[in-house]
Amino acid sequence: MFASHGYPRAVLFDFFGTLTQAAPRGAGHAEVARLLGCSPEELTAVLDTSFYRRSRGDYGDALTTLRWVAAELGRRPDDTTLRAAYQARIAALRADIRLRRDAYAVLARLRADGVRMAVVSDCTHELTEILPTLPIAPLLDAAIFSVHIGAVKPDPTIYLAACAALRVEPRHCLYVGDGGSRELTGASALGMYAIRLAAPDLGDHLVFRPDEEFCGPSARSLTEIFTRDLVPA
Incomplete structure (x- = not known):
């Protein structure tokens, strides 16, 4: 899948619907x-x-x-x-917020392999306080929040902020997301290799501006992405 593009030096993850399960608004x-x-x-x-x-x-x-x-x-x-x-x-x-069952294991394996990682999220102030408390937080090298950057996907600004934080060029990045905010098209336009997470639960996910133009590869789980030819055996 990614082998022809070279092993990724960094992976950018969307948060809601990607590292988390579908997130409709609950009773709270x-x-x-x-x-x-x-x-x-x-x-x-x-x-x-x-x-x-x-x-x-x-x-x-x-x-x-x-x-x-x-x-x-x-x-x-x-x-x-x-x-x-x-x-x-x-x-x-x-x-x-319910992290995907395989999220921690996938991030831990990537970290062990020396791959730099960032969350890139369109979000309001609340997530900036919540994310540092989650089990995956210590595995991340950076968290790029739109509310801090002043730009939302697919604006190049938010992706380039992640690249700067990870000290890597876009062409060496893999972007993984469910496709909200036309994020996959935006990542691809910068030269990143993008994969849509098409997990079965996402039919109930709250999505703004779905990425209907993206025609690239997809996977049904995080594990499926990173057990193909992305991560060495």
Whole structure:
């Protein structure tokens, strides 16, 4: 699969739907809505329509962004309520995150083989606090969050930030993702070798801007990708 392109020096992983199982919003998000004084449906509508703007950090830091969300809902929570709602958002998102069963083993093998690795995620502030607490965090060399970079996929800026952090050129990188945000097409355009993770559970995954133009290879699991000709036996 990748052998004709040379052994990868680095692997960039998408996070949601790639290192994690499908991640629909769970019951914990209802507590955020309750604290903000709206229905879960109203909150979801604002979150969905503002996802990319929030993921670029357009509205400022975490609390300022959540205050903007509340204002869009016609609410003006006090600072104590706003902080409680933000902590509830972190708890809700953390509850939604279920790492794939093979994620740790795959990353550990790549690290043992000397391959540099980064997560590259379109995300809001909450993931920047959650990811460092996950078991896979010590295996990663870098985490590139759109909310810190100010750019979302497929903008070259976010991929090049990962390459800079790993000290590697794009042509020596493998990119693995489920295809949200047209991430695979964006990676390929920079000369990366991209593989779509097409795991069976992703039919229930929340995806914005699916990568319908990508015609490259796919795999049904992380293990399937890295037990072919990517990783030496």
